[in-house]
Amino acid sequence: MDLPLYEKIANQIEQQIQEGIFLPGVKIPSVRKSSKQLEVSVATVLQAYSLLEDRGVIKARPQKGYFVQENRLKLSTELPLETVKQEQSVHALLHKLLHVSQDENIVQFGAAIPKSHFLPIRQLQRSVGRLMRLEPEICAEYEFTPGSLALRRQIAIRMLDSGCQLQPNDITITLGCQNALMLALQAVTKAGDTIAIESPAYHGVLQAIEVLKLNAIEITCSTVTGLDLDQLEMANQQQDIKACIVTPNNQNPTGATLSHQARQRLIKQSNDHDFIIIEDDVYGELSYQDKRERALKADDVYNRVIYTSSFSKSIAPGFRIGWIIGGRFQAPIEHLAYVQSLAIPTLTQTAIANFLENGAYDRHLRKTRATYQENLARCQEQIKAHFPEGTHTSTPKGGFLLWVSLPTDIDTMKLHAQALEKNIGILPGLAFSLHNQFGHHFRLNYALNWDYNTDIALKELGKLCYQQVSKN
Amino acid sequence: MDLPLYEKIANQIEQQIQEGIFLPGVKIPSVRKSSKQLEVSVATVLQAYSLLEDRGVIKARPQKGYFVQENRLKLSTELPLETVKQEQSVHALLHKLLHVSQDENIVQFGAAIPKSHFLPIRQLQRSVGRLMRLEPEICAEYEFTPGSLALRRQIAIRMLDSGCQLQPNDITITLGCQNALMLALQAVTKAGDTIAIESPAYHGVLQAIEVLKLNAIEITCSTVTGLDLDQLEMANQQQDIKACIVTPNNQNPTGATLSHQARQRLIKQSNDHDFIIIEDDVYGELSYQDKRERALKADDVYNRVIYTSSFSKSIAPGFRIGWIIGGRFQAPIEHLAYVQSLAIPTLTQTAIANFLENGAYDRHLRKTRATYQENLARCQEQIKAHFPEGTHTSTPKGGFLLWVSLPTDIDTMKLHAQALEKNIGILPGLAFSLHNQFGHHFRLNYALNWDYNTDIALKELGKLCYQQVSKN
Numbered sequence: 001m002d003l004p005l006y007e008k009i010a011n012q013i014e015q016q017i018q019e020g021i022f023l024p025g026v027k028i029p030s031v032r033k034s035s036k037q038l039e040v041s042v043a044t045v046l047q048a049y050s051l052l053e054d055r056g057v058i059k060a061r062p063q064k065g066y067f068v069q070e071n072r073l074k075l076s077t078e079l080p081l082e083t084v085k086q087e088q089s090v091h092a093l094l095h096k097l098l099h100v101s102q103d104e105n106i107v108q109f110g111a112a113i114p115k116s117h118f119l120p121i122r123q124l125q126r127s128v129g130r131l132m133r134l135e136p137e138i139c140a141e142y143e144f145t146p147g148s149l150a151l152r153r154q155i156a157i158r159m160l161d162s163g164c165q166l167q168p169n170d171i172t173i174t175l176g177c178q179n180a181l182m183l184a185l186q187a188v189t190k191a192g193d194t195i196a197i198e199s200p201a202y203h204g205v206l207q208a209i210e211v212l213k214l215n216a217i218e219i220t221c222s223t224v225t226g227l228d229l230d231q232l233e234m235a236n237q238q239q240d241i242k243a244c245i246v247t248p249n250n251q252n253p254t255g256a257t258l259s260h261q262a263r264q265r266l267i268k269q270s271n272d273h274d275f276i277i278i279e280d281d282v283y284g285e286l287s288y289q290d291k292r293e294r295a296l297k298a299d300d301v302y303n304r305v306i307y308t309s310s311f312s313k314s315i316a317p318g319f320r321i322g323w324i325i326g327g328r329f330q331a332p333i334e335h336l337a338y339v340q341s342l343a344i345p346t347l348t349q350t351a352i353a354n355f356l357e358n359g360a361y362d363r364h365l366r367k368t369r370a371t372y373q374e375n376l377a378r379c380q381e382q383i384k385a386h387f388p389e390g391t392h393t394s395t396p397k398g399g400f401l402l403w404v405s406l407p408t409d410i411d412t413m414k415l416h417a418q419a420l421e422k423n424i425g426i427l428p429g430l431a432f433s434l435h436n437q438f439g440h441h442f443r444l445n446y447a448l449n450w451d452y453n454t455d456i457a458l459k460e461l462g463k464l465c466y467q468q469v470s471k472n
Numbered sequence: 473m474d475l476p477l478y479e480k481i482a483n484q485i486e487q488q489i490q491e492g493i494f495l496p497g498v499k500i501p502s503v504r505k506s507s508k509q510l511e512v513s514v515a516t517v518l519q520a521y522s523l524l525e526d527r528g529v530i531k532a533r534p535q536k537g538y539f540v541q542e543n544r545l546k547l548s549t550e551l552p553l554e555t556v557k558q559e560q561s562v563h564a565l566l567h568k569l570l571h572v573s574q575d576e577n578i579v580q581f582g583a584a585i586p587k588s589h590f591l592p593i594r595q596l597q598r599s600v601g602r603l604m605r606l607e608p609e610i611c612a613e614y615e616f617t618p619g620s621l622a623l624r625r626q627i628a629i630r631m632l633d634s635g636c637q638l639q640p641n642d643i644t645i646t647l648g649c650q651n652a653l654m655l656a657l658q659a660v661t662k663a664g665d666t667i668a669i670e671s672p673a674y675h676g677v678l679q680a681i682e683v684l685k686l687n688a689i690e691i692t693c694s695t696v697t698g699l700d701l702d703q704l705e706m707a708n709q710q711q712d713i714k715a716c717i718v719t720p721n722n723q724n725p726t727g728a729t730l731s732h733q734a735r736q737r738l739i740k741q742s743n744d745h746d747f748i749i750i751e752d753d754v755y756g757e758l759s760y761q762d763k764r765e766r767a768l769k770a771d772d773v774y775n776r777v778i779y780t781s782s783f784s785k786s787i788a789p790g791f792r793i794g795w796i797i798g799g800r801f802q803a804p805i806e807h808l809a810y811v812q813s814l815a816i817p818t819l820t821q822t823a824i825a826n827f828l829e830n831g832a833y834d835r836h837l838r839k840t841r842a843t844y845q846e847n848l849a850r851c852q853e854q855i856k857a858h859f860p861e862g863t864h865t866s867t868p869k870g871g872f873l874l875w876v877s878l879p880t881d882i883d884t885m886k887l888h889a890q891a892l893e894k895n896i897g898i899l900p901g902l903a904f905s906l907h908n909q910f911g912h913h914f915r916l917n918y919a920l921n922w923d924y925n926t927d928i929a930l931k932e933l934g935k936l937c938y939q940q941v942s943k944n
Contacts, residue, residue, distance in 0.1 A: 098616050116612035125608040128819070129601060136597040139788040140588035144570050175647065175813035182812055191663070207811045316611040318818035339679045340654055340812075341647035346790035347600070348817050 006047035110425030114447035147173025163298025180308035200432030255396025386462030582897030586919035619645025635770025652780035672904030727868025759870035858934030
């Protein structure tokens with residue numbers, strides 16, 4: 001962390017080159033452009049480029065600029081191929097994406113954030129307003145970990161629908177589902193441990209893995225059947241896997257939901273091979289069918305499942321209210337959550353508890369899910385009509401995310417850049433793996449107010465895809 | 473974590489014995505009592521006690537109960553004396569204390585939480601109410617890390633008073649100061665590293681150290697001059713210290729404020745010995761003098777200071793809004809904060825930004841500080857009048873915490889238990905160290921509405937102290 005700035009920049013560029021972002025022979029951004037992009041002085045960029053020349057990574061051509069060396073080994077680091085990461089680029093990508101995720105001028109197919117139209121804003125407004133009128137002391141009072149009892153009670157009631165019989169004390173309130181996943185990983189693993197994850201996986205999991213210095217084995221997650229349990233079995237036979245992060249319902253980004261048999265097998269496997277299942281059920285309540293799918297936690301006969309979820313996808317993203325059911329790890333998880341921040345805000349916890357108590361949530365969910373299903377149909381229709389042959393989409397049974405697979409010669413990083421110029425956001429497939437894969441996939445958020453402009457934007461995306469096909 | 477329950481309980485009790493909570497020859501709680509306290513079956517406690525008998529730690533005496541073996545070595549673990557911890561008991565203590573910290577029937581000398589009377593509740597009420605009326609979409613929108621720009625701007629402006637010239641981009645919003653301290657420690661250290669801390673120290677720091685598996689060297693912090701820099705110098709000569717956590721202004725619990733010379737010396741030491749200063753300035757704005765003391769960060773010539781603070785002590789504890797200025801660690805800290813939870817709630821951030829913008833904060837602070845100073849005087853007066861000879865109190869120049877040193881034969885754990893029976897909360901000195909020290913100290917929160925009952929409660933505490941003196 002204490003490297004001089006120019007060396008950090010040099011390392012970053014070298015990594016991008018190793019990851020194939022800049023291929024051999026390709027021109028890298030000019031000194032002036034890099035200086036602007038990275039917000040550092042021209043002198044610093046020159047220093048960085050000169051260091052890269054010294055390392056034999058790039059070569060200056062007079063009057064032309066800097067180019068990636070043609071004859072370099074593809075991977076010159078000591079890392080084995082499997083663990084080469086592309087953090088820098090994916091982080092930069094996600095950062096950019098989130099940065100523009102509230103820009104009204106951009107069609108927000110990118111981030112997995114529902115438009116406020118799909119959230120019970122009016123009810124929350126009333127709930128917060130009433131709280132502030134009647135109990136303004138709520139600003140002063142702590143709701144120490146594990147969090148508001150009223151809220152935990154409501155969660156326990158709601159979770160009956162997922163097949164889980166819980167007491168409020170089984171639940172710890174967290175700062176959204178990301179925070180719950182982090183706490184679960186921290187409780188179960190230490191740096192250097194290996195965990196299994198879905199591939200493609202939610203990008204927040206990939207970032208957690210990196211921050212916690214874990215090793216990850218990516219297990220194929222199909223759009224139809226979800227996690228490949230044969231692969232997981234094999235991985236477990238070969239390595240000591242501490243935990244497996246699974247999204248059994250409406251997986252992000254594939255939309256897959258595990259079958260009953262797969263769930264049984266997964267739970268048995270966790271016991272046979274002594275690993276912990278970290279269940280991410282953040283899309284569980286958004287199933288299109290009348291009755292939501294069960295949680296894995298509901299069939300947790302071996303007490304090996306840690307359940308995580310949040311209200312960020314269905315009530316209030318900005319409130320950051322999630323929860324975790326730690327099972328055998330409940331005590332250490334609760335303690336970790338406490339030491340992390342003592343408490344999370346009282347106001348947001350209480351407002352959601354009040355909203356759940358007044359019973360409007362189920363009505364809200366029914367309406368929202370119906371619209372998502374309509375949007376999905378329209379979306380698939382448009383893609384069928386306007387995208388090149390060889391394009392496939394997932395068939396989610398819930399949630400609001402579509403996984404699109406394009407013909408293999410289409411580069412969705414490029415597509416993303418071109419689309420953003422036309423004020424269309426998408427999330428390229430590269431963001432969903434630690435390896436250099438899903439380069440011709442992207443994820444599409446359809447929790448939007450679907451209108452003429454949305455249709456046009458999808459058509460536009462299709463056109464950009466055709467352009468890439470014809471060029472190749 | 474997967475030990476059988478009875479073994480865990482046995483280990484816990486053994487640790488308590490090693491820490492001197494139960495001395496050799498002393499009777500430990502009966503099986504029935506432990507079963508109730510620990511909420512486990514009598515059978516499990518019997519199993520635990522039987523295991524401890526096998527280990528030679530305790531001995532059963534027929535009809536009398538279980539006693540700590542007289543002839544055991546004082547410390548039978550492989551841990552050196554310095555790192556023996558007393559987590560279990562202190563955690564239990566703090567847990568209990570926080571649990572009752574909102575009980576209206578208890579005189580809250582214990583937790584460092586100002587009564588709502590000292591917080592700008594009305595203004596926050598208006599601020600939240602207005603936000604909900606005008607911008608209800610705030611429930612939906614994320615304020616991704618580093619957090620609300622408006623809030624960071626206000627913080628940068630306020631920090632001019634502490635001598636710091638900052639840009640909003642130097643600041644990351646956190647979930648209170650505890651969260652900021654955790655992020656700082658995570659960025660600077662890894663498990664097994666050694667850091668220096670004040671002794672006595674804020675208990676949240678002690679818990680963070682334990683969770684992050686760090687080693688801590690406790691450096692004496694006097695009530696008058698604060699951190700002992702000779703000791704720190706010596707520690708640095710003997711060990712590789714990665715960071716030192718310092719509260720330069722109105723330290724918790726001693727109330728000490730570092731002199732100008734001490735600050736200069738500390739900063740020079742950090743450079744000479746290559747360690748990072750983690751500054752906890754959460755009481756910095758509560759100095760009784762007109763102009764607040766400078767932050768260490770203001771004189772951070774070597775870029776070695778990470779600054780942490782929050783509004784929990786002066787605006788809204790329940791909102792959990794803190795911040796961190798990472799200096800050379802800004803990028804990794806911001807990334808860590810992002811991966812921890814993506815964002816912290818938009819509503820609470822924006823409400824505080826609005827409150828700061830309307831300029832009422834300084835007026836509020838002036839009034840509050842004046843009352844704290846009055847309460848302090850009254851508090852010291854009462855203690856002088858009603859406590860045994862040999863009682864000493866600190867002389868804080870800001871904040872709302874008093875550190876009370878009683879005659880050495882008074883046990884403040886016992887005092888705490890007796891006081892709580894009379895609905896008086898205090899925080900015993902044991903909570904402020906990883907070692908078994910400050911057993912005759914306690915901390916007293918005077919951010920209370922001082923009235924007749926508060927006076928009576930202090931008198932009562934004094935009486936309990938006298939009882940212990942006369943018994944000894």
